[in-house]
Amino acid sequence: MLQRRFLQIAVYFFVTRIILLNFASVIKLIIMRGTIRLMLMTLLVMSCSEDGIRTGHGVDYQYGRNLSHEKIVLGSRLENPYKTENITKALQELYPTKADRVEVKTTDLYVRFLPASDEEYGILKELGLNLIDHPLDYEIVKEGDWYHDPEVPDGNATWQYAVVPPDFDFPDIEYEIIDECHISEHDSGTRADGIDWEAVERQAYMMTGNDGLLEPLTRAATKVKPSGRITIVDEHWNDGKPFGVAGIRVSCNSFVKFSHCYSDGQGYYEMPKSFASKLRYRLVFENEKGFSIGFNMVFVPASVSTMGSAGPEGVNMTVTKTSESKLYKRCVVNNAAYDYYTRCQPEDLNITQPPKDLRIWLFHKLRSGSSMMMHHGAVLDMDMVSSFLGDFSPLLKFFLPDITIGVENQNDYRTIYADVCHELAHASHFAKVGTSFWNRYILYVIGSYVASGGMTYGDGAGANSGYCELGEMWAFYLSSKMYHERYGGNYPSFGTTFWFYPQIFRYLEEKDISTWDIFHALDASTVSLDDLERNLVSGNPDKSALIEQIFDRYR
Numbered sequence: 244m245l246q247r248r249f250l251q252i253a254v255y256f257f258v259t260r261i262i263l264l265n266f267a268s269v270i271k272l273i274i275m276r277g278t279i280r281l282m283l284m285t286l287l288v289m290s291c292s293e294d295g296i297r298t299g300h301g302v303d304y305q306y307g308r309n310l311s312h313e314k315i316v317l318g319s320r321l322e323n324p325y326k327t328e329n330i331t332k333a334l335q336e337l338y339p340t341k342a343d344r345v346e347v348k349t350t351d352l353y354v355r356f357l358p359a360s361d362e363e364y365g366i367l368k369e370l371g372l373n374l375i376d377h378p379l380d381y382e383i384v385k386e387g388d389w390y391h392d393p394e395v396p397d398g399n400a401t402w403q404y405a406v407v408p409p410d411f412d413f414p415d416i417e418y419e420i421i422d423e424c425h426i427s428e429h430d431s432g433t434r435a436d437g438i439d440w441e442a443v444e445r446q447a448y449m450m451t452g453n454d455g456l457l458e459p460l461t462r463a464a465t466k467v468k469p470s471g472r473i474t475i476v477d478e479h480w481n482d483g484k485p486f487g488v489a490g491i492r493v494s495c496n497s498f499v500k501f502s503h504c505y506s507d508g509q510g511y512y513e514m515p516k517s518f519a520s521k522l523r524y525r526l527v528f529e530n531e532k533g534f535s536i537g538f539n540m541v542f543v544p545a546s547v548s549t550m551g552s553a554g555p556e557g558v559n560m561t562v563t564k565t566s567e568s569k570l571y572k573r574c575v576v577n578n579a580a581y582d583y584y585t586r587c588q589p590e591d592l593n594i595t596q597p598p599k600d601l602r603i604w605l606f607h608k609l610r611s612g613s614s615m616m617m618h619h620g621a622v623l624d625m626d627m628v629s630s631f632l633g634d635f636s637p638l639l640k641f642f643l644p645d646i647t648i649g650v651e652n653q654n655d656y657r658t659i660y661a662d663v664c665h666e667l668a669h670a671s672h673f674a675k676v677g678t679s680f681w682n683r684y685i686l687y688v689i690g691s692y693v694a695s696g697g698m699t700y701g702d703g704a705g706a707n708s709g710y711c712e713l714g715e716m717w718a719f720y721l722s723s724k725m726y727h728e729r730y731g732g733n734y735p736s737f738g739t740t741f742w743f744y745p746q747i748f749r750y751l752e753e754k755d756i757s758t759w760d761i762f763h764a765l766d767a768s769t770v771s772l773d774d775l776e777r778n779l780v781s782g783n784p785d786k787s788a789l790i791e792q793i794f795d796r797y798r
Contacts, residue, residue, distance in 0.1 A: 302474055302485045303559040310551050312567045315390040318382030322451035323353065323422050324444070325499050330425040333446035338438060345436055349409050350429035353379065353422040353499045355402045357395070361642050363416045364400065364544070370414070373494065373501050374403040376543060380498055383523070386549045388569070406499045424499050428516065441466060441519060448520060456497065456520045458554055466517035469495055469502070469557035473510045473526065475574045476563045477656040479730055485561050487511065488574050489581040492527040505531040524550035524558055528573050532584040534597070536573050537642065538604035544642050546573055564654045572605060572650045572659065579663035586725070587671065593759040597670030602645045609649035612662050614669035617643035621673065621681045646670060657730060661737065665722035672717055676767040684710035703742040709771035712743040717765060719745035724758070744797045751779070754789045
């Protein structure tokens with residue numbers, strides 16, 4: 244029974260512990276704008292306006308405001324114009340004398356997969372597939388962020404649709420080939436055959452009843468590469484002006500013809516492929532830095548936010564706190580994490596980045612955060628954990644989280660930013676010390692919670708308390724530092740009401756002990772405050788007296 248209780252407490256803690264309890268009082272102290280740390284990247288384009296916005300791209304507060312972000316509603320099935328037989332018929336219609344001399348090859352297969360586990364889904368991603376959770380050849384009656392096939396039981400991953408080459412080596416995962424397709428850009432033989440394949444593609448759209456999706460020739464006589472800018476507003480930073488949603492994946496498609504790219508540090512994007520038809524655009528929260536943001540009862544590692552249907556020229560969209568809640572919070576977490584990863588570089592904080600393929604889950608019904616690092620092997624045996632989660636066990640059946648961020652009633656960019664920095668500081672620490680250290684930290688939390696009757700970090704007594712002490716000191720210190728450097732004002736006091744003392748690190752920094760010095764001292768063998776002091780003195784012998792004085796203040 245005690246083991247059962249311990250496991251229940253473990254799950255409860257790592258999904259519901261409240262972080263940054265003093266944040267509300269700190270906010271009241273912030274009365275001035277902070278120092279801007281990030282420098283705008285040099286724009287590698289010739290055409291710019293006076294305020295630095297690229298011509299034709301910029302801020303749009305209205306686009307996407309009326310889009311639904313719930314379940315996609317499908318209408319009638321449409322005839323796929325890219326089917327090899329439809330392209331062949333279009334070629335024959337436009338070039339009756341040449342058609343018999345030009346072979347329309349199948350360049351792509353339109354398929355769907357039904358992954359049965361996280362591992363199977365991971366195999367598909369490792370193969371480079373662009374997976375989407377709804378069919379590509381249906382009318383969209385109502386836009387949304389997700390879809391679940393009604394023939395697939397709830398609690399299971401739904402069909403994942405993709406386009407693969409005709410010689411694709413299918414893994415041992417359930418799949419179905421829907422259509423054989425021809426996309427002229429994928430056939431090198433179409434470049435010197437005297438055929439206007441853009442015209443053939445348009446003809447295929449018209450012959451299959453999809454001409455309403457085509458752009459008028461007066462507007463787009465030739466195909467264009469979709470481009471634009473995705474921005475967000477932090478009213479307490481950058482003078483309240485929009486700035487880029489950075490490193491996010493922007494995807495678009497018309498039927499089976501896909502393209503995607505990542506936004507740059509200022510939120511600009513440009514697709515590598517050209518189009519002449521209307522497209523469906525979406526933000527995929529799978530960042531180029533190596534993290535994904537997911538979970539809203541949809542079994543995919545990275546959440547999707549629709550940007551709706553628009554022309555091939557691309558879209559601009561500006562996200563604010565009055566935008567749809569999930570979209571706004573995902574973008575805030577994306578930018579906070581992008582900022583954190585960027586700042587880990589040697590020329591800045593010079594600390595270890597979180598592990599690659601980091602999974603961040605957002606809980607819109609909780610105001611708590613954790614750094615479980617389950618996807619990277621930490622915490623507990625998942626079969627045992629699942630047996631105690633009951634109705635929530637499907638959450639861990641497919642995709643294990645590393646970090647959870649509780650965003651219930653959180654519309655303030657600053658609050659979410661600090662929470663993300665706190666949890667990512669833990670992830671950097673984990674990347675350095677490994678699972679053995681992390682599991683001892685968890686065991687302390689379980690035991691202290693039970694013994695103290697509900698205190699989140701206990702009272703600091705008992706075995707393994709040093710693991711918790713050092714881990715929380717580091718996370719509260721780094722989130723305070725990054726918050727202060729972004730927003731200015733009084734230095735935050737995150738975590739200073741507990742039995743451990745993150746302010747030790749702040750005072751060390753004031754004595755020119757760098758963040759790198761502190762993080763370097765936090766190795767896997769550093770499991771107590773005394774260990775930490777010895778490591779710091781060893782690395783900074785000329786400042787040993789100052790270091791000892793600071794530590795003595797809190798003994």
